[in-house]
Amino acid sequence: MNLTRRHLLLLLPAAGAAWKYVLAGTPEVAPNYKLTDHWWSMLIDLTKCIGCGNCVRACQAENDVPDGYFRTWVERYHVTDYDIENPQVDSPDGGKKGFPPAKDPSGKNFFVPKLCNHCADSPCTQVCPVGATFIGPDGVVLVDKTYCLGCRYCVQACPYGCRFINPKTETAEKCTLCYHRITKGLTTACCESCPTGARQLADLKNPKDPIHEFLKTHSVQVLKPYMATHAKIYYNGLDGSVR
């Protein structure tokens, strides 16, 4: 009697493990898309941005972003030459409808489009208590909305303010770098609709991507490098006053 019980105790975990293997099934993979072949990033050339708001509108149309919330938005900076530490920033409705004339055309005025920086070492994914947000093997930070509790930890953790809670689903939402497009070989909606080419999707693992030449020949910067997030949205012509 004792012997059979002992055997049973030994056998059951093995049976459990085997059962789990049976249940696992095959995961879905997008055809012709190999996760490990890509490391996505974006190049934003601020010297080309005209603040038209096309990217903001395109993102909303493509990703069904609720009104008043933004996965990408455009800020306008006004920096006076005697107080570069305190820029005045405005972003009426995220820049969706463009910008009114600058109040003070003197000093320095420029636009800065913002979006998720898809950090290689992102604070937002580290604080998630349930593993609902993560950086994929291709370098895109995503949210698993069926797993997200809506606890808002990640919203607070993001140093760039790129996340929000969708009021309909009550789950965290953010830029997916148009994951449904880039896995099909298309560019993102914001890049597709940018009239001046200020935004360019880039794949750092693709040796033929023009970003390599650009990075070699230009002085680019990421936002808040001191946060050591290893952000992957590269800004060309980024002013030191940008926060």
Added chain:
Amino acid sequence: MNAFRDAGHLFRLAGVFAAGVLLFLIIRSFLVPKSFGEYGHYRGNALAEVAARPISFAGHETCETCHADVLDKKKDGKHAHVNCEACHGPLAKHADDPGSVTPAKLDTAVLCVRCHEGNAAKPKTFPQVVSAEHSNGLPCDTCHQPHSPAIAAEAPK
């Protein structure tokens, strides 16, 4: 074996504990999604689920397969590198079913100023106008062809 003489209750306790652990493992195997941990501490299938969303912007390559004539008009103009849907808006539905989904005609009086209305924050090299002074309320396409907007040199009088 004297040491184990009165230890029966400990073995029973150990048995109960082992059964508990086993029950936990079995329940866990049902509750944890199958693809969890495939690439990291998250559900591997979430990647494919995010990727499954339908697209709204068809992409300029798709437009150009049918509208080669427009591409021809654009190619030497200032708007050569402006993608179709930057002005025409998301038209993946039209690309899927060109017959029944037809895009609306654009109003150039609204459209052009989105980019070309003067603003101190725009790069100085970008062509800008103050629309109220520039066109006197006329729609832009009275003079400019949107696909190749530069006005050809006026014929000598």
